Amino acid sequence: QKEVEQNSGPLSVPEGAIASLNCTYSDRGSQSFFWYRQYSGKSPELIMSIYSNGDKEDGRFTAQLNKASQYVSLLIRDSQPSDSATYLCAVFNDYKLSFGAGTTVTVRA
Amino acid sequence: GAGVSQSPRYKVAKRGQDVALRCDPISGHVSLFWYQQALGQGPEFLTYFQNEAQLDKSGLPSDRFFAERPEGSVSTLKIQRTQQEDSAVYLCASNEGSGRAYTGELFFGEGSRLTVL
Numbered sequence: 001q002k003e004v005e006q007n008s009g010p011l012s013v014p015e016g017a018i019a020s021l022n023c024t025y026s027d028r029g030s031q032s033f034f035w036y037r038q039y040s041g042k043s044p045e046l047i048m049s050i051y052s053n054g055d056k057e058d059g060r061f062t063a064q065l066n067k068a069s070q071y072v073s074l075l076i077r078d079s080q081p082s083d084s085a086t087y088l089c090a091v092f093n094d095y096k097l098s099f100g101a102g103t104t105v106t107v108r109a
Numbered sequence: 110g111a112g113v114s115q116s117p118r119y120k121v122a123k124r125g126q127d128v129a130l131r132c133d134p135i136s137g138h139v140s141l142f143w144y145q146q147a148l149g150q151g152p153e154f155l156t157y158f159q160n161e162a163q164l165d166k167s168g169l170p171s172d173r174f175f176a177e178r179p180e181g182s183v184s185t186l187k188i189q190r191t192q193q194e195d196s197a198v199y200l201c202a203s204n205e206g207s208g209r210a211y212t213g214e215l216f217f218g219e220g221s222r223l224t225v226l
Contacts, residue, residue, distance in 0.1 A: 096157065
């Protein structure tokens with residue numbers, strides 16, 4: 001079992017819709033949780049971090065964390081074509097960040 | 110520089126050649142990581158440095174892979190006798206903190222894309 005699992009894509013949503021991305025992790029001791037966005041041929045860039053249970057909103061992005069269920073999610077509201085990218089869930093333990101395989105999102109104009 | 114700098118951006122090597130990939134982290138960043146990202150996959154951890162000390166090299170795929178950071182700033186990832194399965198993007202990332210001061214937010218370089226023929 002991989003440390004971090006993401007729902008398989010690709011995910012295609014119409015412009016203006018909500019894109020929902022899910023992630024589960026195996027280590028209950030994980031401390032911090034991140035969503036990175038990666039455009040094709042580019043490096044990952046951090047878009048959201050979440051450290052405690054509940055929701056965290058930043059603009060059109062909302063991250064949700066449920067440590068009891070070992071589950072992290074990312075919602076993208078009012079999806080734009082510029083949101084088309086691969087979204088990587090990352091989980092932090094001690095000093096190491098472990099990544100999921102990523103979910104590719106395509107926003108249709 | 111303002112960000113993490115990696116070179117070369119692209120490298121084509123013949124099978125069996127040695128390659129060296131360089132990473133120049135953000136000035137003052139204590140923690141430095143190397144990740145390997147195969148096509149269509151997420152980054153996979155290779156190794157971690159805290160200043161000049163290599164604290165974890167458990168992700169290095171074989172003894173053909175070697176990393177160093179002798180002065181606690183620039184790091185080099187060396188791959189000896191390259192194989193086709195080494196073809197990937199090698200990402201370097203850094204963070205200013207370590208230990209309890211480090212929460213996991215990493216700043217990535219643009220990566221070095223290695224193609225082994």
